[in-house]
Amino acid sequence: MRIRVYAPRFADHSRIDEDGFVTLPDGATLDELLKTLRIPFRPGAVLFCTVNYARVPRSTLLTDGDTVGFFALVSGG
Amino acid sequence: MKGGMGKLLFVDLSSGAFEERPVDESTYRNYLGGVGLAASVLYDEIPAGADPLGPGNILGFMSGLLTGTGAVMCGRWMAVCKSPLTGGWGDANCGGTLSPAIKQCGYDGIFLKGLSPAPVTLVIDADGPRLQDASALWGRDALETEEILRRDFAGKKRPAIAAIGPSAEKRSLISGISNDGGRYAARSGVGAVMGSKRLKALVLAGAQTISCADPPGVKDLSKQFADKVRRLNLPRFFTGRLLPLFGRALGMKLVVPVDGMLLAAILKKWGTNYNNTAGIVNGDSPLLNWRGSVADYGRRHYRKINPDLMRKRETRKYFCYSCVVGCGAVCDIRDLTGSAHSHKPEYETIGAFGSLLGNDNLESIYVCNDMCNRSGLDTISAGATIAFAIECFENGVLTKDDTGGLELKWGDPAAVIRLLKMMTARDGIGDVLADGARRAAERIGRGAERFAVQVGGQEPAMHDSRMDPMLGVAYGADPTPGRHTISSSQYYNPSHLWEFVPWAPKVTKPYPKSREYRPSDIEAAKSAAYTCFKQLADAAGGCLFAMINGVQHWRLFDFLNRATGWNRTAVDYMEAGRRMQTVRQLFNIKHGIDPRSFVLHPRMRGDPPLRNGPLAGKSVPIGDMIRGYWKALGWDETTGVPTRETRTGLGLDAGPEEETGR
Numbered sequence: 001m002r003i004r005v006y007a008p009r010f011a012d013h014s015r016i017d018e019d020g021f022v023t024l025p026d027g028a029t030l031d032e033l034l035k036t037l038r039i040p041f042r043p044g045a046v047l048f049c050t051v052n053y054a055r056v057p058r059s060t061l062l063t064d065g066d067t068v069g070f071f072a073l074v075s076g077g
Numbered sequence: 078m079k080g081g082m083g084k085l086l087f088v089d090l091s092s093g094a095f096e097e098r099p100v101d102e103s104t105y106r107n108y109l110g111g112v113g114l115a116a117s118v119l120y121d122e123i124p125a126g127a128d129p130l131g132p133g134n135i136l137g138f139m140s141g142l143l144t145g146t147g148a149v150m151c152g153r154w155m156a157v158c159k160s161p162l163t164g165g166w167g168d169a170n171c172g173g174t175l176s177p178a179i180k181q182c183g184y185d186g187i188f189l190k191g192l193s194p195a196p197v198t199l200v201i202d203a204d205g206p207r208l209q210d211a212s213a214l215w216g217r218d219a220l221e222t223e224e225i226l227r228r229d230f231a232g233k234k235r236p237a238i239a240a241i242g243p244s245a246e247k248r249s250l251i252s253g254i255s256n257d258g259g260r261y262a263a264r265s266g267v268g269a270v271m272g273s274k275r276l277k278a279l280v281l282a283g284a285q286t287i288s289c290a291d292p293p294g295v296k297d298l299s300k301q302f303a304d305k306v307r308r309l310n311l312p313r314f315f316t317g318r319l320l321p322l323f324g325r326a327l328g329m330k331l332v333v334p335v336d337g338m339l340l341a342a343i344l345k346k347w348g349t350n351y352n353n354t355a356g357i358v359n360g361d362s363p364l365l366n367w368r369g370s371v372a373d374y375g376r377r378h379y380r381k382i383n384p385d386l387m388r389k390r391e392t393r394k395y396f397c398y399s400c401v402v403g404c405g406a407v408c409d410i411r412d413l414t415g416s417a418h419s420h421k422p423e424y425e426t427i428g429a430f431g432s433l434l435g436n437d438n439l440e441s442i443y444v445c446n447d448m449c450n451r452s453g454l455d456t457i458s459a460g461a462t463i464a465f466a467i468e469c470f471e472n473g474v475l476t477k478d479d480t481g482g483l484e485l486k487w488g489d490p491a492a493v494i495r496l497l498k499m500m501t502a503r504d505g506i507g508d509v510l511a512d513g514a515r516r517a518a519e520r521i522g523r524g525a526e527r528f529a530v531q532v533g534g535q536e537p538a539m540h541d542s543r544m545d546p547m548l549g550v551a552y553g554a555d556p557t558p559g560r561h562t563i564s565s566s567q568y569y570n571p572s573h574l575w576e577f578v579p580w581a582p583k584v585t586k587p588y589p590k591s592r593e594y595r596p597s598d599i600e601a602a603k604s605a606a607y608t609c610f611k612q613l614a615d616a617a618g619g620c621l622f623a624m625i626n627g628v629q630h631w632r633l634f635d636f637l638n639r640a641t642g643w644n645r646t647a648v649d650y651m652e653a654g655r656r657m658q659t660v661r662q663l664f665n666i667k668h669g670i671d672p673r674s675f676v677l678h679p680r681m682r683g684d685p686p687l688r689n690g691p692l693a694g695k696s697v698p699i700g701d702m703i704r705g706y707w708k709a710l711g712w713d714e715t716t717g718v719p720t721r722e723t724r725t726g727l728g729l730d731a732g733p734e735e736e737t738g739r
Contacts, residue, residue, distance in 0.1 A: 006336040009329065013587055020334055020585035053309040053338060069336045 001026050001064035003033060008070050011037040024062065031058040033068060079288040080142050080640045081105050085118070086184045086206060088199060090274050091132055091191030095206050100185060106643070106653070107728065109616035110142035110185050112168055113657035115157040118188065119166075120664050127668075129161035129266070130248060130273035132192045138239065138279060139186040140179040141618015144399070145287030146640040149299035150623035150631060152176050152398030154256075155615060156267040162250045162513060163534040165665035166556040167265030168615075172397030172405070173256035175281065176618050178237030182206075182283030193275040202232050202282040211277035218242045218451035219255035226280050236282035242453035245272035247503050250512040251458035251536075259420035259450035260397070260405075264535065265557060268453045290642030298632050298639065302623075303401040305630060309342040317347070317385035320354045321376070327567075328359025328544070328691055333587045337571030337627040344404040344622060349424035350384035353431070360544040360691040362428050365435055365487060366464035367530045367541070367680040370690025378437040382427055386439060391421060402622060413440055414447045422446035422456075425561075428539030429460025434467065434493055441490030445497055452501035458513050461536035463496055465514040466506070468528040474521060481505045533675040535559030543683045546593050546697040550604050554703045554717070556661040558675040562621050564607035566593055573629040574606050577647035581606040596698055601705030608710070609654030616657060655710060656727045659719045662712065663729070672707075672717025 002021040007013060015036055016022055022036060030051060048055055049070045051062065062068070087096040100114070108117045115137045127133030136158045143151040154176035160167025179187060182201040189199070196211040214222050219242035230236050238256065245252040245268030252268030253261045289295055343351050356362035357371050357379045364374050387408075395405030406421040422430075422442055430436060430445040449456045469475040470485035477484060481499075483506075485492055499507025510517050514529035514536055530536065532552050538561035542549030548565035555563045574581035582599045593600060614624050614633060623631040634647040665672065679685075683696030708714035711723035724730070 006334055009331050009333050009587065013333075016586070018583065018585055048312055050309065053305045055312070067336070069339065071339070 001028070001062070003062055004065070004067045005033070005037070006069045007037050008039065011039050011070075028062050029058065030056065030060045030062060030068065033062065034058065039070065078102050078105060078641045078643065079290040080146050081110060082180050082183055082185050082285070082287070084184055085114075086182075086187045088187065088189045088206065088208075089191045090189055090193040090197070090208070090276065093208055105142070105641075107656060109613070109637075109653060111139045111616040111618055112155050112157065112612060112661075113616035113653065114185060115139045115155065115168070116166070116657055116660040116664065118186075119157060119159070120660055120667065122188075122190075123159050125667050125669065127159060129159045129164070129167075129270060132190065134159045134270055134273075135188050135190045136267070136270045136274060136276070137186050137188045138175065138179060140176045142185075142616060143636055143640055144176045144618035145180050146289040147292055147295040147299060148617075148636040148640055149302050149399055149401055150620045151618040151636070152400060153615070153618050153620055154179060154262070156254050156262040158265070158267055158270045159668065160265040160267075160557070161248075161269050162266035163558060163670075165533070165668055165670045166661045167267060167270075168557060169253060169262035169264045169267045170562065170615060171254070171256055171260055171262035172400070172620070173260035174237040174398055175239050175256045175279075177287070177398050178281035178283065180287050181285050182281050183285045187279070189274060189276060192273065196275045196277050198226065198278040198280055199276065200280045200282075202234070202236075203284060214277050215246060216243060219453055220258055220451050222278055223255070223258060226278055230280060230282065232282050234282040234284060236280045238278055238280050240278035241268050241271050241276075242451055244453040244501050244511065245269055247511070248272050249454060249500075249503070250516060251455045251462065252453040253455050255450065255453065258418060261450070261455070263455035263457065264560065289640050291639040294639040295636060298636055302631055305338055306341045306345070306401050309338055311342050311346055317351075317354065317383040320351055320384070321358045321379070324352075324355025324358040324361070327355065328361075330590050331587050332566070332570065332590050332593075334585055335571050337625045338630055340571075340622060340625050341402050344402050347384040347388070348404040348406060348421060350387050350421075350427060352424045353382050353384060353427045354379045356424070356428070356539075357432060358691065360541055362432050362539055363541045364432050366433065366468050366528065367678070368687075369435070370687055370692065372689040374432050374435060374437075378435075379432070381437040382431050382439055382442070387421060390443075392418075395420065397620070400620065404622065408443070410443050410447060413443050416447055419443070419447050420450060425539050426456040426460070429457050430463075430493060433460055433464050433539065435487035436490050436493060437488070438490035441494055444494055448494075448497055448501060454497075454501060454511075457538050458536045459497060459500060461530065462500070462510050462514045462517060463493055465517065465525075465528050465530065466496065466510055469521065469525050472528070474523045474525050474528070475506070479506055479521075530678045530680055531559065532677050532681065533558030537561070537681060540565070541692065542677065542681045542699075543687070543692045543695045543697060546699070546702060547600060547604050549677060549682060549697050549699050550702050550706050551608070552681065553675050553677045553699055554672070554706050555608070556658075556665045563611055564604050566603070568621070568625050569603045569607045571625055571627050572607065572610065573627045574610055576629055577634055578606060578651050579648070594695070594697060596701040596705050598705065598709075600702065601709040604702075604706040605709035606651070608658055609651045611654070612657040612661075613650055613654035616653075652727070656729070658710065659712075659723065659727055659729065662717070662719055666718060
């Protein structure tokens with residue numbers, strides 16, 4: 001499945017394709033997306049993330065076409 | 078087709094005559110509504126050489142093609158004319174309540190020509206249009222005028238009112254037109270044109286239905302957008318104290334793709350005021366007449382204009398017609414001015430009267446905002462002109478003899494208020510300053526022009542072109558120079574135009590910020606694409622903030638097809654946008670403006686660069702970038718004149734005989 005992602009600077013952008021999507025196996029969770037993008041979810045890094053514009057737990061199952069956004073103040077770019 | 082009202086109203090203020098003119102479908106297809114329709118009319122109707130403050134100028138009030146069809150975020154209206162400030166195309170965009178009211182009167186636009194022999198209001202209701210004597214209102218401020226007209230209106234329907242204040246009556250070239258208690262069509266000197274015609278106000282109370290080809294289809298798109306806006310909220314811990322960090326993150330050396338919907342969450346909480354701290358740390362906000370940096374206006378200053386402080390005065394949020402974000406608010410400032418209902422100062426106003434002047438006194442900014450709302454002065458231009466005056470005084474170009482004993486210095490709120498009062502009254506030095514920085518510099522002489530930060534006569538907004546070079550291209554290349562709402566990287570990057578328009582460059586991968594400072598085909602194409610998109614949105618009545626949210630969310634192309642019944646591609650709509658932009662440029666050329674004459678003040682292009690702050694060392698090769706932009710639009714890259722081939726391709730038979738060699 002393809003997930004549209006807006007990743008912070010310090011994420012691994014090589015995992016995001018030219019259209020801004022990440023391909024994951026069906027049934028992947030938000031936490032697995034974070035691991036795929038190598039995003040540490042801790043205070044000072046990512047403040048919060050949303051799936052389809054709602055804040056959800058990291059255990060949330062993703063579905064094809066979801067939009068995941070991250071909000072980070074600190075960056076390493 | 079649906080969506081349009083099928084006609085325009087022309088009012089001859091000299092004779093009192095009214096004329097309705099039909100709009101055919103091919104005109105709608107080529108120009109939609111709003112600014113596009115206006116450009117197609119005013120190019121033909123205003124003769125070359127017309128005095129912008131004379132009877133030959135025409136002032137238009139334009140609704141958008143999507144206004145009233147159920148499409149969300151489509152409640153903007155535009156005032157259009159030949160600008161007395163720049164001598165070329167003039168327009169000003171505004172929210173509020175006037176846009177649907179224009180169409181409910183039965184028209185896509187209302188045009189006023191000639192000069193009334195005495196002050197009048199134009200009233201349109203179920204009995205049709207008529208002119209009423211407004212002598213008793215002449216001299217009253219814009220908000221007062223609206224209250225009186227609403228109170229005295231005999232009809233059942235609450236009218237939408239657009240009015241001018243005393244600054245516009247006195248033909249200040251930096252005055253605008255108020256709607257709904259202080260929402261403003263402020264730029265291009267549109268207020269002066271209305272004042273020159275002795276037109277005090279429009280009172281619109283029609284009740285005609287606005288058609289839509291596919292109401293459930295439009296409603297569905299609107300609901301999808303509104304649901305996203307409703308769901309996306311900032312967490313409680315994200316207070317105004319974090320905004321400087323947010324600003325720093327936006328100003329980093331690596332630009333990453335962003336989701337424009339985040340802006341909706343920020344605007345819901347703070348309105349545009351979020352940028353009054355964020356923009357200082359990343360360089361977006363120009364400081365001390367464009368010569369300063371955060372080194373001059375650091376944390377001990379900008380924390381006093383923290384947007385959380387402003388929320389404390391809000392009594393309610395304000396939503397323009399068809400808006401679901403509500404970036405505005407109404408404030409209680411009775412302790413400051415006696416007003417219990419004052420529109421909250423926007424980012425631009427706080428920047429222009431605050432950080433641009435080294436002023437961190439928030440109360441004084443509320444006072445200045447209220448004064449401008451009542452008198453009619455454009456807050457951007459007024460603040461920028463005061464900054465010019467302060468720097469003139471600092472350098473001995475103005476003295477106390479010129480200012481009536483008033484000492485001008487940075488960070489002095491009392492002096493700012495006194496000087497603004499003089500400008501609203503055209504009193505003493507106020508009369509010199511009331512027409513903007515360029516005219517003031519011409520009258521003062523003594524080398525004052527080096528302190529007048531303007532382009533083409535228009536003071537630029539509170540967004541620094543040294544931080545966003547694409548913004549600098551818009552400042553220097555748009556037919557309305559100095560305008561921050563035409564295009565910039567910060568607007569383009571979240572737009573997702575590339576998902577619908579193949580020639581629009583993608584922004585789906587991080588890129589170095591330094592790329593934006595080099596002329597390239599990509600940057601030129603971005604500028605051209607966003608400009609066309611902006612004209613299209615303006616023609617539809619759309620809001621800039623919805624554009625920034627992204628066209629994959631605010632589905633403008635789909636809205637247009639569903640509302641009108643057309644079946645057009647995004648590429649076709651963008652071509653209409655290019656047509657509108659081309660006619661705006663041709664208007665300027667017809668009226669004797671050489672596009673190359675819009676030269677940015679050296680500070681705006683970093684010549685020389687700042688030595689401190691986030692923009693230290695930054696300069697922008699504006700000339701080369703503008704040439705690339707012109708080429709991308711199909712205009713001569715050397716002269717900015719639309720080529721014959723482009724004009725023919727767009728179906729325009731207007732334009733100069735010679736393409737080049739001017």
